[in-house]
Amino acid sequence: xxxxxxxxxxxxxxxxxxxxxxxxxxxxxxxxxxxxxxxxxxxxxxxxxxxxxxxxxxxxxxxxxxxxxxxxxxxxxxxxxxxxxxxxxxxxxxxxxxxxxxxxxxxxxxxxxxxxxxxxxxxxxxxxxxxxxxxxxxxxxxxxxxxxxxxxxxxxxxxxxxxxxxxxxxxxxxxxxxxxxxxxxxxxxxxxxxxxxxxxxxxxxxxxxxxxxxxxxxxxxxxxxxxxxxxxxxxxxxxxxxxxxxxxxxxxxxxxxxxxxxxxxxxxxxxxxxxxxxxxxxxxxxxxxxxxxxxxxxxxxxxxxxxxxxxxxxxxxxxxxxxxxxxxxxxxxxxxxxxxxxxxxxxxxxxxxxxxxxxxxxxxxxxxxxxxxxxxxxxxxxxxxxxxxxxxxxxxxxxxxxxxxxxxxxxxxxxxxxxxxxxxxxxxxxxxxxxxxxxxxxxxxx
Ligand code: GBH
Numbered sequence: 001x002x003x004x005x006x007x008x009x010x011x012x013x014x015x016x017x018x019x020x021x022x023x024x025x026x027x028x029x030x031x032x033x034x035x036x037x038x039x040x041x042x043x044x045x046x047x048x049x050x051x052x053x054x055x056x057x058x059x060x061x062x063x064x065x066x067x068x069x070x071x072x073x074x075x076x077x078x079x080x081x082x083x084x085x086x087x088x089x090x091x092x093x094x095x096x097x098x099x100x101x102x103x104x105x106x107x108x109x110x111x112x113x114x115x116x117x118x119x120x121x122x123x124x125x126x127x128x129x130x131x132x133x134x135x136x137x138x139x140x141x142x143x144x145x146x147x148x149x150x151x152x153x154x155x156x157x158x159x160x161x162x163x164x165x166x167x168x169x170x171x172x173x174x175x176x177x178x179x180x181x182x183x184x185x186x187x188x189x190x191x192x193x194x195x196x197x198x199x200x201x202x203x204x205x206x207x208x209x210x211x212x213x214x215x216x217x218x219x220x221x222x223x224x225x226x227x228x229x230x231x232x233x234x235x236x237x238x239x240x241x242x243x244x245x246x247x248x249x250x251x252x253x254x255x256x257x258x259x260x261x262x263x264x265x266x267x268x269x270x271x272x273x274x275x276x277x278x279x280x281x282x283x284x285x286x287x288x289x290x291x292x293x294x295x296x297x298x299x300x301x302x303x304x305x306x307x308x309x310x311x312x313x314x315x316x317x318x319x320x321x322x323x324x325x326x327x328x329x330x331x332x333x334x335x336x337x338x339x340x341x342x343x344x345x346x347x348x349x350x351x352x353x354x355x356x357x358x359x360x361x362x363x364x365x366x367x368x369x370x371x372x373x374x375x376x377x378x379x380x381x382x383x384x385x386x387x388x389x390x391x392x393x394x395x396x397x398x399x400x401x402x403x404x405x406x407x408x409x410x411x412x413x414x415x416x417x418x419x420x421x422x423x424x425x426x427x428x429x430x431x432x433x434x435x436x437x438x439x440x441x442x443x444x445x446x
Contacts, residue, residue, distance in 0.1 A: 019081030037093030196279030
């Protein structure tokens with residue numbers, strides 16, 4: 001007779017809000033609507049060869065027009081929390097100066113309707129769509145960007161007082177690495193000196209945003225950074241492997257964590273190209289680190305993949321690889337990083353992104369890989385919480401199939417399938433599964 005395999009139930013702690021995340025350029029489309037200015041991503045997508053399918057976010061999931069129907073999807077899921085980002089060029093088409101009221105109204109309505117539905121609004125101030133007008137003034141390389149961002153943040157926190165949690169800059173590390181070192185993302189530069197400056201200016205901009213938020217006197221809302229954390233593991237037990245892993249941990253993690261949360265940069269030698277390290281050191285002025293380390297209320301963390309580091313510093317594959325190609329699936333990495341961040345910084349944590357794309361050939365009605373991934377990472381979150389880590393929210397990436405940056409529309413990361421020609425939305429099996437988890441607050445592990 002067939003036997004039932006042993007299963008284990010995991011109850012999700014009551015303090016953990018379950019949600020989903022999105023970002024403006026990846027879903028909104030309507031890039032010319034209501035006075036929006038151009039962004040560096042509009043420019044980057046127009047450069048031949050930069051986007052795999054030569055696409056752009058010009059239409060994307062048309063969320064700017066379909067947002068109310070998309071809120072119905074959130075209600076169907078039953079999420080307690082929704083993380084979205086605000087498009088800077090909708091608020092300030094030229095980056096600074098006069099506010100575009102129509103742009104601001106879009107987010108006012110969004111936040112208002114989320115609250116009416118009992119969904120907590122979590123807003124990212126910057127998810128990579130810098131106004132092109134600011135790029136023409138040097139963009140993140142120009143130290144003035146910290147002031148421009150501070151003014152933008154001040155406008156947001158005053159106008160959108162229904163937001164519960166603010167995230168400042170999404171993944172400064174990826175902007176540095178992909179935007180300025182490898183050139184695979186906007187603005188597509190390969191310049192180590194620029195990368196060093198940009199790294200510091202991103203941190204400074206974060207600090208100025210936190211200051212603007214504190215000055216606004218907001219009582220109920222909270223603010224924090226949003227860092228892509230990559231737990232680094234040595235390939236073997238050799239001293240060389242361990243040393244290479246320590247350096248990778250600086251490049252990937254402490255270069256951003258330490259200035260923000262401890263007020264100093266870690267030792268840069270070996271972790272950054274010497275030209276980047278020199279430019280970073282030269283960019284730091286008296287008082288900057290006090291601004292950068294302005295106290296935050298929580299730490300936002302995006303987790304996708306660990307790094308396995310060999311003795312020469314090469315990244316190797318040890319775990320199953322997702323359809324994203326770069327992503328190794330290792331749920332234990334999430335427990336490890338949460339425990340470590342709690343130990344080192346003691347802050348409450350918001351998991352701001354975690355997810356994977358569909359596997360080629362997999363039916364959107366049966367995206368089993370995503371179900372297994374989310375289940376195991378939620379269990380990993382619970383495991384960290386049982387060790388005392390204070391995780392306040394978990395956001396699955398992402399609500400809708402969307403514009404996946406340089407990969408265009410070749411990867412589908414959504415819980416909800418989007419048929420782009422018709423813009424028809426169809427919840428995937430994982431969406432129905434996540435709705436059940438949110439309702440029952442328990443996971444069944446095989
Ligand atoms: C997140 O970045 C982003 O915040 C989000 O917008 C994005 O949709 C999501 O990840 C999924 O990618 O293809 O070899 O050029 C996570 C960090 C940075 C990891 C870019 C993948 C591209 C590697 N990502 N990187 S490659």
